[in-house]
Amino acid sequence: MLPSPSDVAEAFVKDRELMLDHACVTLEETFIGLFLGIAVGFIMAVVMDRFSFVRRMISPLIIVSQTIPTIAIAPLLVIWLGYEMLPKIILIILVVFFPITISLLEGFSSVDADTVNLMRSMGANRRQIFRYVKFPNSLGQFFSSLKISVSYAVVSAVVSEWIGGTVGLGCYMTRVRKSFSSDKMFAVIILISVISLVLIWLTSVLQRVCMPWEKINNNRSKQK
Amino acid sequence: MGVLEVKNVTFSYDGVTETIKNVNITLHTGEIVCLLGVSGGGKTTLFNVIAGLNKPQQGQVLLNGEDVTGRTGKISYMLQKDMLLPYRTVEDNVALPLIIKGEKKAEARKIAGQHFAEFGIEGTQKKYPAQLSGGMRQRAALLRTYLFSAQVALLDEPFSALDTITKGEMHRWYLNVMENIKLSTIFITHDVDEAILLSDRIYLLKGKPGTITDEIVISEPKPRRQSFNLTDEFLQYKREIISRIQK
Secondary structure (H helix, E strand, O other): OOOOHHHHHHHHHHHOOOOHHHHHHHHHHHHHHHHHHHHHHHHHHHHHOOOHHHHHHHHHHHHHHOOOOOHHHHHHOOOOOOOOOHHHHHHHHHHHHHHHHHHHHHHHHOOOOOHHHHHOOOOHHHHHHHHHHHHHOOOOHHHHHHHHHHHHHHHHHHHHHHHHOOOOOHHHHHHHHHOHHHHHHHHHHHHHHHHHHHHHHHHHHHHHOHHHHHHHHHHHHHHH | OOOOOOOOEEOOOOOOOOEHHHHHEEOOOOOEEEOOOOOOHHHHHHHHHHHHOOOOOOOEHHHHHEEEEOOOOOOEOEEEEOOOOOOOOOEEEEHHHHHHOOOOHHHHHHHHHHOOOOOOOOOOOOHHHOOOOHHHHHHHHHHHHHHHHHOOHHHHHHOOOOOHHHHHHHHHHHHHHHHHHHOOOEEEEEOHHHHHOOOEEEEEOOOOOOOEEEEEEEOOOOOOOOHHHHHHHHHHHHHHHHHHHOO
C-alpha cells in the first residue's frame, strides 16, 4: 500500500518528536563511528604508506573485510557486544575506514616525485614531507571519500539499529513496519535521506573551508 | 678555492652504466656558471648529485671546503618546474625552506616578506600560485631557492617553460636581481643564447657517460647591456660554443 504524500507529511508532523529523539541517537552513533572510522582509516593509511611490507600484508585483508555484507556482520556484533551503542559504532567504523584508507593511500602515493625531491634537497625529513606535501596533496581524495563515508555511516547506523537495538531510527523503522504504518515508514525513510544529504552538504562546506585554493585552481582550469 | 667544488664525480644509477664520469666543476663566490649540453646528457643527474639527492660512486662535493657529498639541505635546488605547492599561499611557499630549517611560521613569513619587492613579486603574498603568471611563479620559486641558501643555488632550466617574450623579461630581471643578491649559481640550459647572456663561465657536458669537455669564459662585464645579444662578440661566442658542441 503506497501512502499519499500528504499522509507521509501528516505522519511526520504527528510523530516528529519521537522521530527526532530517535534521530538524535542515530546521529550520535553516526558521528562517533564516523570520527573513529576516519581516525582508524587515517592511521592505517599512514602506516601502510610508511611501511610497504605492512601495506602488502594488510591490503588483502582490508579488501576481504569489505566483501562481507554489513547485514551479515551486524547480527554477530549484536550477539558479541549486546544491544547498546558499541556494536553500532563498530559496524560504522568497519564501513567507514575502508574508503578513507584507500583514498588517503592514493593521495599519499600520487605525490609528484620532483616535489618530494625538492623537499629532500631542502633537508626536509620524512615527517616534514608528510606534513607539507603528502597530507595536503591527499585532501581532495580524502574529502571525496568522506562524502561516501558519511552516507555509508548513516545507513550503517540505521541497519545496525534495525537488526539489534532499542532506540534509533532503525529501531523506529522496525516498529512502524510491524504496525504496518507505511506512511510513517516513508516519513522516516525521507528523514534518513535528508540527514544523509545534509551531512554530505556539510562535508562539502568543510572541504571548501579547508581547501580554499581549490576554487581558485578550478576557476583557472576552466579559463584555460 | 671556489665556494663549491665538484671533484672527479662519477655516478651510475644501476652501479654498472655510468651516467656522468669524472666531472670537475668549480664555482666562485657570486659567479653564475652555466652547464650546457644536450638532453639526456646527465646534467640533471649531476645536479641531483650536487644537491645530495644521489650519492656518487666516486668523487666529492665540497661546499666552502666542507665535504657535503650525499648530504641534502646544504645547497639550494630549483627544479625545472617552479614546484610551488598549489595549496600554500605564495608567502607560505617562499617561507617553506625557512620553516623546514626550524624557523617559526610567523618569523619565516616576516623574513620572506622582506624580499618580495626585491624579487618583483610585491603584493602576491596572500595569493595562491594558480593566480600568478608563469614569470611571477618563477620569481617566487627563485626567491624560495634564495631563502633556502644564500650561498649556492642550482637552477635546472629555470626559464625553459616560459614563452619567448616572458623569457626575455625574466633574463633582464634575473641579471638585475643577481647583481644585488650575489648568489653563486650553476644553472642548466639547452639554450646557447641564454647561456652566453647570463653566465660568467660555461661548462659543456658531453658524451656518454657525460663529462665536462670544455670551459668557456664569457668576459663581457656585468651588468650586461640589453643589446649584448645583438653584438659581434655575442655571435663569436655562439659560433665557438656551437662548434665545440658539434666536435
